Amino acid sequence: MISFLWAEGSNHIIGKNGNLPWHLPADMRYFKKLTTGNTIVTGRKTYLSFGKPLPNRKNMVITTSNNINDAGVLVFHSINEFIEYSKKHVDEEIFVVGGANIFEQLVPYADRLYKTEIEHDFDGDTYMPTINYDNFKLINTIPGKVDDKNIYDFNFKVFQKIK
Numbered sequence: 001m002i003s004f005l006w007a008e009g010s011n012h013i014i015g016k017n018g019n020l021p022w023h024l025p026a027d028m029r030y031f032k033k034l035t036t037g038n039t040i041v042t043g044r045k046t047y048l049s050f051g052k053p054l055p056n057r058k059n060m061v062i063t064t065s066n067n068i069n070d071a072g073v074l075v076f077h078s079i080n081e082f083i084e085y086s087k088k089h090v091d092e093e094i095f096v097v098g099g100a101n102i103f104e105q106l107v108p109y110a111d112r113l114y115k116t117e118i119e120h121d122f123d124g125d126t127y128m129p130t131i132n133y134d135n136f137k138l139i140n141t142i143p144g145k146v147d148d149k150n151i152y153d154f155n156f157k158v159f160q161k162i163k
């Protein structure tokens with residue numbers, strides 16, 4: 001099963017200068033909780049923004065280059081290569097964690113969406129691609145707790161593809 005996991009602002013911004021436009025530790029914890037022990041897949045730019053493979057997870061990266069040689073990281077040179085591998089070799093949930101370029105190409109394959117909606121318009125340069133939510137059913141909403149470290153209103157939403 002292929003799941004998307006990301007956070008976006010009210011204006012659909014997800015990135016700025018190669019990084020996240022906000023500081024929201026509660027969302028980082030949510031990301032860590034969902035992905036630890038599981039498989040994540042990123043585009044090359046998002047992978048490099050992490051600085052290193054994320055620990056206690058199987059890291060997969062999609063890139064046309066041969067420059068990513070980090071130990072234990074599985075590299076795919078096309079979307080098709082990734083999809084074929086996943087179908088054959090991965091039974092568990094795979095978390096696609098961005099960025100926009102990779103999300104856009106994988107929308108047709110997404111079975112579940114873990115979306116953090118942040119109620120704020122952010123400055124940025126990277127937008128979440130369009131997703132037709134008519135194809136998905138909202139199955140869970142958890143309101144995020146606003147505090148001095150998490151200053152925006154936010155909600156963790158989960159959508160399931162309608163078969």
Ligand SMILES: NC(=O)c1ccc[n+]([C@@H]2O[C@H](COP(=O)([O-])OP(=O)(O)OC[C@H]3O[C@@H](n4cnc5c(N)ncnc54)[C@H](OP(=O)(O)O)[C@@H]3O)[C@@H](O)[C@H]2O)c1
Binds near residue numbers: 005016045078098126
């Ligand atoms: N808010 C969130 O939840 C969230 C999540 C993830 C990322 N982000 C943000 O999004 C931004 C990065 O997103 P992005 O769209 O610019 O980049 P990206 O999707 O992370 O990476 C794009 C790269 O992936 C590779 N790629 C894409 N399609 C490919 C294909 N079909 N075959 C082979 N390689 C392919 C290419 O790498 P090569 O050039 O090496 O070939 C391409 O340059 C950053 O600001 C990041 O912080 C936000």
